[in-house]
Amino acid sequence: MHRFANPARFLRLASAILPWSSALSALLIAAGLYFALFHSPADYQQGETVRIMYVHVPSAWLAMACYSTMALSSAVALIWKHPLADLVAKAASPIGAAFTFLCLVSGSLWGRPMWGTWWAWDARLTSMLILFFLYLGHMALINAFDDPSRGAKAAAILALAGFVNIPIIKFSVDWWNTLHQPASVSKFGMPSIDPAMLLPLLLMALGFTCFFVTVLLIRVRTEIIASKLRAIRMTQIHAVPVAVPVAE
Amino acid sequence: MSRLFGIIHRDLRLALRQGSDSVMVVTFFVLTVVLFPFGIGPEANILERVSSGVLWVTALLASMLSLDRLFQADYEDGSLELLALTPTPLELLVLGKVAAHWLTTGLPLMVAAPVLAVLLNMNADGFVTLLLTMLLGTPTLSLIGAMGAALVLGARRGGVLLSLLVLPLYIPVLIFGVGAIDAAVQGLPVHAHLLILGGMLLAALALTPWATAAALRQALE
Numbered sequence: 001m002h003r004f005a006n007p008a009r010f011l012r013l014a015s016a017i018l019p020w021s022s023a024l025s026a027l028l029i030a031a032g033l034y035f036a037l038f039h040s041p042a043d044y045q046q047g048e049t050v051r052i053m054y055v056h057v058p059s060a061w062l063a064m065a066c067y068s069t070m071a072l073s074s075a076v077a078l079i080w081k082h083p084l085a086d087l088v089a090k091a092a093s094p095i096g097a098a099f100t101f102l103c104l105v106s107g108s109l110w111g112r113p114m115w116g117t118w119w120a121w122d123a124r125l126t127s128m129l130i131l132f133f134l135y136l137g138h139m140a141l142i143n144a145f146d147d148p149s150r151g152a153k154a155a156a157i158l159a160l161a162g163f164v165n166i167p168i169i170k171f172s173v174d175w176w177n178t179l180h181q182p183a184s185v186s187k188f189g190m191p192s193i194d195p196a197m198l199l200p201l202l203l204m205a206l207g208f209t210c211f212f213v214t215v216l217l218i219r220v221r222t223e224i225i226a227s228k229l230r231a232i233r234m235t236q237i238h239a240v241p242v243a244v245p246v247a248e
Numbered sequence: 249m250s251r252l253f254g255i256i257h258r259d260l261r262l263a264l265r266q267g268s269d270s271v272m273v274v275t276f277f278v279l280t281v282v283l284f285p286f287g288i289g290p291e292a293n294i295l296e297r298v299s300s301g302v303l304w305v306t307a308l309l310a311s312m313l314s315l316d317r318l319f320q321a322d323y324e325d326g327s328l329e330l331l332a333l334t335p336t337p338l339e340l341l342v343l344g345k346v347a348a349h350w351l352t353t354g355l356p357l358m359v360a361a362p363v364l365a366v367l368l369n370m371n372a373d374g375f376v377t378l379l380l381t382m383l384l385g386t387p388t389l390s391l392i393g394a395m396g397a398a399l400v401l402g403a404r405r406g407g408v409l410l411s412l413l414v415l416p417l418y419i420p421v422l423i424f425g426v427g428a429i430d431a432a433v434q435g436l437p438v439h440a441h442l443l444i445l446g447g448m449l450l451a452a453l454a455l456t457p458w459a460t461a462a463a464l465r466q467a468l469e
Binding site (some may be wrong): 133140141144145146154157162 | 406
């Protein structure tokens with residue numbers, strides 16, 4: 001793991017991965033959207049609105065995966081003082097917030113025709129909203145200190161504390177009797193979803209994951225460059241003009 | 249153990265001599281609750297319906313009111329650094345400070361709550377449960393809040409940031425606290441709600457001192 005602590009090596013690795021991951025995410029999302037919009041059946045109960053699910057479910061998965069990434073890299077940063085893990089956590093939180101927001105908005109758009117309401121205070125929705133606030137708190141805390149490394153450490157502790165919410169989101173549909181339907185893909189035995197619907201869903205999920213990796217790499221790369229710039233500026237500020245002896 | 253009591257004793261004495269922190273908190277609690285009958289209207293049945301929620305939400309906000317002073321004063325005058333240098337583990341110090349915080353805010357809120365419940369027309373069946381939920385819930389709030397207070401030490405606009413960090417983590421306590429009272433008023437069993445509140449208190453008691461101490465350590469670096 002410490003091999004990747006070297007920013008130069010990370011930058012080389014990132015620029016090797018980036019073209020592939022960005023091409024793959026474009027391809028997968030395009031294919032997923034094609035299957036989702038044209039080549040999958042309408043639901044027998046929900047009709048055409050079921051197609052919202054192909055955006056809603058992957059963004060919910062990614063919102064949680066993103067938080068897990070953030071918590072994991074925060075743990076790595078706190079335990080091993082890994083310099084890049086801090087940057088990964090910082091880079092991941094706005095992406096996760098965006099996915100959570102997308103999940104909440106698409107779910108709300110789906111809920112209006114299906115449940116007859118934009119919002120219901122049930123356990124799944126509420127815990128997802130809490131996740132959104134946790135992301136906001138993380139982003140605010142990182143930028144609240146004059147010294148960036150202090151912000152990173154404080155935010156890492158917060159990310160670990162907030163991780164309790166992830167299992168609550170996952171199991172909220174099992175623990176409480178909610179309006180939100182229980183899991184239909186990730187359960188033991190056969191998933192209770194039609195293969196024609198599962199294909200675009202999985203394509204979209206993979207596409208979203210590639211997209212997440214792409215944006216994360218770009219953001220980490222930007223963070224590395226920004227911290228280099230900061231270091232250069234600091235040395236320029238602190239550099240005392242030295243009187244150069246002039247040869248006569 | 250004596251060190252723990254030493255810290256609690258010190259903080260209580262400071263609170264007593266500097267005065268008015270718990271009085272402020274309770275006054276805020278009473279005033280905010282009293283606002284509701286003006287805002288919602290004085291119909292007895294509506295007030296009775298919302299009483300548990302109003303009491304819990306305002307108690308939660310009131311207990312947050314004094315949080316930013318929990319470590320801030322000691323951090324600024326340097327005594328936090330001295331306390332951290334003593335052989336007492338920082339986790340124990342945190343527990344002592346949280347206990348003192350609860351004694352100066354949570355306990356007064358608990359005492360004031362039944363009086364306000366009468367003002368809000370709460371059904372008498374809910375009183376015991378109200379006290380029990382407060383007894384189990386407010387220490388959890390203090391424990392979680394201490395973590396937030398330690399995280400924002402030295403931050404810009406720490407007070408506003410603190411509420412952003414702490415309020416999402418307060419929501420579970422609020423849900424089960426209000427749930428228990430509503431169940432009691434309707435004559436349903438409250439056992440499960442209270443057990444969950446107790447479980448959250450135990451989990452917070454076991455886990456948050458570590459996080460708070462870690463946050464304090466990085467603030468003192």
